Amino acid sequence: MDKAEAIVAALGGADNIIEIEPCATRLRTQVKDGDAVNEPALKAAGAFGVMRQGTVVQVVVGPEADTIATDIEDILD
């Protein structure tokens, strides 16, 4: 499983992801069910950190965020 696939799985799967947007250092995501997000799995997938406010989850992945977001969007489409 590559990084993008692992992150999608840890965010509760493609069906749980409403929106994903890259920033310079992180993925800003909105999910349907915040409880379905698996933080240890996100870190195992390579995230430096995770910040959660309800259904808004920020996954800190470093400057490759835009590349990873493109890969994730390919999975979601």
Place this chain on the structure above:
Amino acid sequence: MTRVLSPVGGRVVGLAGVPDPVFAQAMVGPGTAVDPAREPGRAIAPVSGKIVKMHPHAYVVVDDEGHGVLVHLGIDTVQLKGEGFELLAAEGDRVTAGQPLVAWDPAAVEAGGRSPICAVVALDAPAEALSDVVEAGSVVQGAELFVWS
């Protein structure tokens, strides 16, 4: 050894002074931060090297030693979608330290309700790789912020 220059002039606040946990907790690397002077300016390359990431509000320059330095202009400025930022260089360009890369106005960012504080981060570096890190006081654009060995 990489000497990392301040992309903007202003007041150094250190990474702990950045109102964003990703930077304040050094999640993407150690470094420092500068609260810029509230006047239109042109943020410069902190090191000589290649621009590997070029967003309107943030950029990464990697030098010949493979040291990548992230400059992030303001907090949550990705939400501005480039408005108020003019790119003076492109991803893939080779640049020299001190070369202007982005024209912007910290006062306009602040007027929009966001912090214009600029984080300068040594990507993926262990904290002990940095020395002479400036954490406080005023700084002029192009002055040394830290040394990365």
